[in-house]
Amino acid sequence: MYDPVLQNARKPKGYDGEKTLERMNEHHAPLVKWGLSYLNILQNAKILDIGCGGGATIGELLNRYENSIVDGVDFSEKSVEMSKNFNAKFLGTRCEINQGDAANLPYENESYDAVTAVETVYFWQPVEKAFSEVFRVLKRDGVFMILNEISDPQSQWKDKIKGMNIYTPQQLCDILKSIGFVNVEFYQGERENICVIAKK
Ligand SMILES: C[S@@+](CC[C@H](N)C(=O)[O-])C[C@H]1O[C@@H](n2cnc3c(N)ncnc32)[C@H](O)[C@@H]1O
Numbered sequence: 419m420y421d422p423v424l425q426n427a428r429k430p431k432g433y434d435g436e437k438t439l440e441r442m443n444e445h446h447a448p449l450v451k452w453g454l455s456y457l458n459i460l461q462n463a464k465i466l467d468i469g470c471g472g473g474a475t476i477g478e479l480l481n482r483y484e485n486s487i488v489d490g491v492d493f494s495e496k497s498v499e500m501s502k503n504f505n506a507k508f509l510g511t512r513c514e515i516n517q518g519d520a521a522n523l524p525y526e527n528e529s530y531d532a533v534t535a536v537e538t539v540y541f542w543q544p545v546e547k548a549f550s551e552v553f554r555v556l557k558r559d560g561v562f563m564i565l566n567e568i569s570d571p572q573s574q575w576k577d578k579i580k581g582m583n584i585y586t587p588q589q590l591c592d593i594l595k596s597i598g599f600v601n602v603e604f605y606q607g608e609r610e611n612i613c614v615i616a617k618k
Pocket of ligand 1 (some may be wrong): 427428429430442443446468469470471472473475491492493494497518519520521535536537538541542543
């Protein structure tokens with residue numbers, strides 16, 4: 419029997435979803451700071467954060483890249499609401515947030531210079547289709563960055579959250595290459611933290 423509160427990690431909803439998103443906004447900040455140290459984005463970029471959750475990564479990117487546009491997409495209504503609240507100051511000018519599935523992104527081909535995905539690809543189904551969607555919406559030479567805190571396939575988290583798939587960095591690199599991404603690299607951080615970066 420799955421713990422219902424933990425299922426909010428996959429698709430937050432209601433009060434427990436809101437509290438989970440608030441916690442994740444704080445808890446994932448060090449992972450995001452570490453990962454962004456590997457990402458070279460020019461100013462005036464268009465960036466998309468998929469599975470944007472409570473919106474803190476969008477906020478961090480908006481602060482770092484002052485002349486850039488940072489959009490977000492998430493399939494949870496609660497996450498979209500929280501991300502909009504978190505980034506209210508920039509909504510409609512430098513930021514738009516939409517509800518949508520990673521496997522069927524509501525964006526035109528070649529719209530973004532960079533796509534980020536923090537603690538979310540575990541839940542993308544099918545992951546190959548979602549990565550193809552990232553490839554489609556990226557501009558030529560655009561970059562895709564995946565950040566995960568869990569990368570040991572033996573981790574018990576997959577038994578706690580329904581529909582969770584845990585990938586080693588090598589597995590993620592292999593899927594990305596099979597789709598056509600190039601310059602695919604990964605970095606191992608503390609504990610199981612991984613950062614995977616690929617170029618279109
Ligand atoms: C563990 S939370 C991480 C949220 C945020 N990125 C962070 O680091 O705090 C996972 C998020 O990914 C979203 N998500 C999961 N599967 C998705 C999919 N297929 N398409 C879009 N969003 C998805 C969930 O709704 C949730 O908001």
